[in-house]
Amino acid sequence: MLRFVVRRLLAMVGVLFAVSVIVFVVFMVLPKQNPAQTLAGKNATPVLVESIEAEWGFDDSLVVQYATMMKKVFTGDLTSYKPRIPVDDQIKEGIPATFSLTIGAAVIWLFFGLLLGYLSAIRAGGWLDRILTGVSIAGISIPVFLLAPVLLYFLTYKWEIFPNAQYVDFTEDPYEWARHLILPWFTLALLSIGFYSRVLRSNMLDVMNEDYVRTARAKGLSERQVMTKHVLRNSLIPVITLFGLDFGATIAGTAIITEVLYSLDGVGLYAAEAVRKFELPPIMGVAIYGAFFVVFVNALVDIAYAYLDPRVRLGESASE
Amino acid sequence: MSTEPSAERGPWSLALHRFLRNRLAVAFLALFVLIVAFVLAAPLWANHVADTGPNQEHTVDTVTVDGEEKDVVTPEGKPIGPQWFGAGGKFFLGADSRLGRDEMVRLMYGGRTSLQIGITAALIATILAVVLALLAGYFRGWVDGLIARTLDVIWSLPVFLIGLSLGIALAVGGLKLGPLELSSGSIWNPIVVISIFTVPYIARPIRGQVLALSEKEFVEAAIAQGASPLRVMFGEILPNLASTIIVFFTLMIANSMLFEAGLSFLGAGVQPPSSSWGTMITVGVELLNIQPLLAIVPGLMIMLTVLSLNIVGDALRDALDPRGKARMDAALEFEAHGGVAAGTHQQGTAAI
Numbered sequence: 001m002l003r004f005v006v007r008r009l010l011a012m013v014g015v016l017f018a019v020s021v022i023v024f025v026v027f028m029v030l031p032k033q034n035p036a037q038t039l040a041g042k043n044a045t046p047v048l049v050e051s052i053e054a055e056w057g058f059d060d061s062l063v064v065q066y067a068t069m070m071k072k073v074f075t076g077d078l079t080s081y082k083p084r085i086p087v088d089d090q091i092k093e094g095i096p097a098t099f100s101l102t103i104g105a106a107v108i109w110l111f112f113g114l115l116l117g118y119l120s121a122i123r124a125g126g127w128l129d130r131i132l133t134g135v136s137i138a139g140i141s142i143p144v145f146l147l148a149p150v151l152l153y154f155l156t157y158k159w160e161i162f163p164n165a166q167y168v169d170f171t172e173d174p175y176e177w178a179r180h181l182i183l184p185w186f187t188l189a190l191l192s193i194g195f196y197s198r199v200l201r202s203n204m205l206d207v208m209n210e211d212y213v214r215t216a217r218a219k220g221l222s223e224r225q226v227m228t229k230h231v232l233r234n235s236l237i238p239v240i241t242l243f244g245l246d247f248g249a250t251i252a253g254t255a256i257i258t259e260v261l262y263s264l265d266g267v268g269l270y271a272a273e274a275v276r277k278f279e280l281p282p283i284m285g286v287a288i289y290g291a292f293f294v295v296f297v298n299a300l301v302d303i304a305y306a307y308l309d310p311r312v313r314l315g316e317s318a319s320e
Numbered sequence: 321m322s323t324e325p326s327a328e329r330g331p332w333s334l335a336l337h338r339f340l341r342n343r344l345a346v347a348f349l350a351l352f353v354l355i356v357a358f359v360l361a362a363p364l365w366a367n368h369v370a371d372t373g374p375n376q377e378h379t380v381d382t383v384t385v386d387g388e389e390k391d392v393v394t395p396e397g398k399p400i401g402p403q404w405f406g407a408g409g410k411f412f413l414g415a416d417s418r419l420g421r422d423e424m425v426r427l428m429y430g431g432r433t434s435l436q437i438g439i440t441a442a443l444i445a446t447i448l449a450v451v452l453a454l455l456a457g458y459f460r461g462w463v464d465g466l467i468a469r470t471l472d473v474i475w476s477l478p479v480f481l482i483g484l485s486l487g488i489a490l491a492v493g494g495l496k497l498g499p500l501e502l503s504s505g506s507i508w509n510p511i512v513v514i515s516i517f518t519v520p521y522i523a524r525p526i527r528g529q530v531l532a533l534s535e536k537e538f539v540e541a542a543i544a545q546g547a548s549p550l551r552v553m554f555g556e557i558l559p560n561l562a563s564t565i566i567v568f569f570t571l572m573i574a575n576s577m578l579f580e581a582g583l584s585f586l587g588a589g590v591q592p593p594s595s596s597w598g599t600m601i602t603v604g605v606e607l608l609n610i611q612p613l614l615a616i617v618p619g620l621m622i623m624l625t626v627l628s629l630n631i632v633g634d635a636l637r638d639a640l641d642p643r644g645k646a647r648m649d650a651a652l653e654f655e656a657h658g659g660v661a662a663g664t665h666q667q668g669t670a671a672i
Contacts, residue, residue, distance in 0.1 A: 018473045019482070026486045031493025032501060038493035141627045145581055145601050146619030149608055153616070157609040252478030257582055261605060275488050275587045287485040294478040 004306050012299040019291040020073075024066050027284055034058070040081055041278040048081060069284075078285045080274065087285035090270050097167040098266035101259065102251050104181055105188035110243065112189070113196025114236075120197060121204035121235075122227055132197065139194030144254055148187045148261035155183060167265045184262045188254055192246060199242060203235035210234075237309050244301025248294035335563070338639040345635030348628040355625050359435055362428035369409035370422050374429035375593040378420035383407050392420040401611055414611060417603050423614060430595035431621060437507065437589075437596070438577035441514035445576070446569045448515065449522035450561065454553045456523075457530025468527065471520040479517045480582060486513045487588030510589040514579045521575070522568045529564060533557050563640035567633055574629035581622050597622050 031038045036053040053059075057068055072078045076088040120132040155161045162183050168176040207213065208231055216226045256268030263269065267286060274282035329337070340346060366373060378392040385406040392400050392415050399415035402423075413423035456467040490509040495502040502508050533539065534557060542556045583589030584598030592599065597618040604615030 015473055015476050019477060022477070022482060023485060026482070026489050030486070030495055030497060031489050032496035032503075033493045035493075038489065041492065141623060141630070143578060143581070143619065143623055143626065145585065145598070146616065146623050149601070149605060149612065149615040149619055153608055153612040157612075248478060249480070253480035253582070256480075256484075257585060260586065271484070272586050275484070278488070278492050280489065280492065283485050283488055287481050290481050291478050294481075295476060298476060 001306065005303055008299055008302050008306075012295055015295050016292055019295065020070060020288060021066070023284060023287050023291075024069055027280055028058075028065060028069070029062070039280050041280065044081070052081065073285065073288050078281050080279050080281050082277070082279065087282050088289075090282065091267055091285060091289060094265060094267035094270045096169060097264055098251070098255060098259070098268060100167070100170065100177070100181060101184050101188065101264060101266060102247070102255050105185045105192075105250070105255075106243075106247055108185055109189035109192035109196060113193045114200055114239070115197075116193065117197035117200025118204070118227075118232060121201045121208075121231075124201070124205060129201075136194035136197045139190045140198075142190065144187055144191075144257055144261065147190060148183075148258065151183050151187060152262070164263070166263075181264075184258050184264055187261070188250065188258050191254075192250070196239065196242075200235055200239060203238055204231050207231050207234050237305070240308065241301060241305045244298055244305075248297045252290045252294050335636075335639045339635055342635045342638070345632055348631040351624060352628040352632060355431070355621070355628070356435065359428055359431035362425070362432055365409075365428055366422075366425045370412070370425050371410060372422050372425060374421065374426045374595055376421060378415065378422075379418070381420065383410055393418055398610060399607070402613060413613060413617060416600070416614060417607065423600075423617075426595040426600060427597075427618060427621065430597050430600050430618065431625075433507065433590055433594060433596040434577055434580055434584075434598070434622070435625070437511055437514070437580045438573045441511045441518070441576040441580070442569055442572035444511065444515035445518040445572060446522055446565060449519045449568075450526060450558070450565060452519070453523045453526035453530050454557060457527050458534055458549060458553050458557065460531075464527075467523075471523050471527075474517065475520045475524070477517075480579070483513045483517050483579065484583060484586060484588050486516075487583045491588055491591055505591045505594075507590065507594070510580055510583050513583065513589075514576045518572060518576060518579070522572060526561060526564060526568070529561060530557055533560055563636075567637045567640065570629055570633035570636060574626040574633070577622065577629075578626055 027038070028035045034049070034053075036049045036056065036058055037044065039052050039056070040048050057065060060068070076086060078087040079085060080087060080090075116132050116136065120129040123129045152164075156164055163180055166180060168180050170177045213226060213230050216230045217223075221229075255266070256271060258264070259266045259268035260272045267290070271283055271286040274280075274286075362374075372378070381392045382389050383392055383400065383403070384390075385403055390400060392411065394400075397418040399417055399420060400411055401414045403411045403414065405412070409424075411422055411424070413427065415421060416423045416426055452467050452471070456464040487510060490502065490513065491504055494504040494506070495509065495512065502512070534552075539552060539556055542552050547555070580589055580596065581598035581601070584596045585602050587599075587602065590596040590599050600618040601615050604611070604613075604618065608615050
């Protein structure tokens with residue numbers, strides 16, 4: 001186990017390094033124009049460009065430039081230029097909303113995804129299974145681009161059931177916090193509800209054919225015990241890895257789009273506004289911090305997975 | 321099973337037969353063809369019906385609806401709503417914003433852009449992936465190590481976030497990479513971003529297949545006959561990958577379109593004044609409470625296109641590889657992680 005953890009953490013450090021190099025290349029090397037000009041954004045004054053040039057040291061060698069960038073990122077010295085605001089403060093301000101959105105959505109999608117998947121697996125082939133299959137496929141197919149405007153238009157503007165998603169802090173008013181987040185939660189969760197219920201269903205159907213399930217039945221366990229203790233439990237293991245990957249991908253992907261669609265004051269909206277103003281330092285900050293977070297979560301999930309399923313850590317040393 | 325004529329017909333003809341029997345897939349293929357026809361008809365509609373271009377502004381113009389003169393944009397800045405055929409097809413879906421551009425014309429031209437980006441990016445990603453997978457799977461050793469590790473790293477990145485960064489960096493500063501030079505507003509910027517970050521989703525499974533195929537007798541025979549590595553890779557192994565490549569290419573178009581929509585929606589893809597379905601949603605959402613269709617129609621177009629491609633792709637997989645039913649779930653997983661903009665799909669997509 002220890003060997004696996006060490007290997008996994010080393011791989012994580014490798015990926016983190018790759019992330020930082022990629023971000024560096026993306027912002028400093030690839031653009032055709034002078035990087036100072038790029039960082040200053042469109043229509044920047046020559047004075048600003050010059051000061052950025054001096055600040056970042058674009059005359060230095062690439063290695064020194066990379067070191068400068070990493071220093072700025074980790075000392076919280078990254079600032080946006082119009083107006084001059086520290087990037088990390090802005091990101092910190094957005095974190096409560098972003099985490100409320102993504103963690104809440106993750107709880108919802110896990111709960112409903114697993115519930116629907118379980119129900120459709122134990123009734124495989126029946127009418128309930130068919131209805132649930134239809135629902136999940138519809139859920140998988142609706143992009144947030146469509147779901148959010150439709151929900152917003154009908155439930156917020158037309159029938160005024162839910163408020164426009166201004167973020168209300170949980171400590172201020174838990175009820176309002178939840179009420180403002182219901183639509184974004186649902187928007188973010190729907191796709192995964194559909195997907196997870198499909199995955200759990202097919203995992204369970206596979207596991208039901210295993211010998212140990214037959215043994216469990218043969219020794220006289222009730223159907224409910226067989227299903228929950230033997231089938232469900234063993235079907236959940238692959239779902240955990242999937243969840244780790246998806247949670248990361250959601251935070252660094254769909255959550256940004258969802259925040260923008262609902263104007264929810266999180267990190268994603270901050271990044272999107274920076275994109276719209278063509279301001280690069282905030283995006284650089286969000287990309288690096290976000291990527292580090294995602295890579296870290298993925299490593300943790302892999303370790304948890306190896307802990308739960310010994311085949312993974314044993315297979316790791318056998319393969320390659 | 322017994323009804324299937326198998327002896328005289330080749331595998332492709334059998335696959336076609338199986339595909340055509342899948343009525344749902346055929347219906348969605350027809351829908352996709354309709355969507356393509358719809359966007360290809362953009363200049364016809366623009367010149368003969370709407371009499372305006374996709375980027376032409378009508379801030380102070382009026383339009384005659386049923387003999388009545390109406391402002392395209394009211395003095396308060398509210399654009400005209402859908403007129404359907406009331407104005408002879410002009411402003412069929414209304415105007416897009418206070419700029420007063422014809423929404424229908426923009427929808428058709430925007431669809432062209434979205435499909436063009438989706439198809440080109442998927443094509444580039446597929447070609448790159450196949451070449452990399454062939455090299456890795458055939459030569460093995462350090463070549464494979466290098467390619468496989470690189471793909472692993474891209475795979476474990478938060479692709480959409482990095483893609484967004486690259487998209488905006490290119491949108492501001494253009495691109496200069498050796499002989500490749502792109503200006504800041506180029507449609508090739510999102511194509512480059514999308515194709516780079518989607519390569520691993522195709523290359524990883526195909527590499528596995530190449531590894532398996534290169535153990536086969538026919539490859540050994542070819543090598544024994546003195547065939548060059550190029551000949552073996554492209555002449556012997558590649559044809560055996562054809563069905564996998566077709567399936568992945570179809571699914572990848574859908575995936576790339578979602579990725580593009582995500583990038584463009586956030587402003588890091590297609591740059592104004594050009595439209596794509598993603599940018600149209602950005603504009604439309606601002607007016608959601610008064611003109612909901614402005615955001616919903618392009619969203620619906622994205623959904624229909626992606627859905628039809630996914631269903632056709634799945635049906636192709638079933639038709640080309642009837643024994644591979646078990647792989648359906650692998651495909652679902654692929655969509656979720658590849659659909660980076662949709663969820664992962666990133667998820668992975670979702671992606672997306």
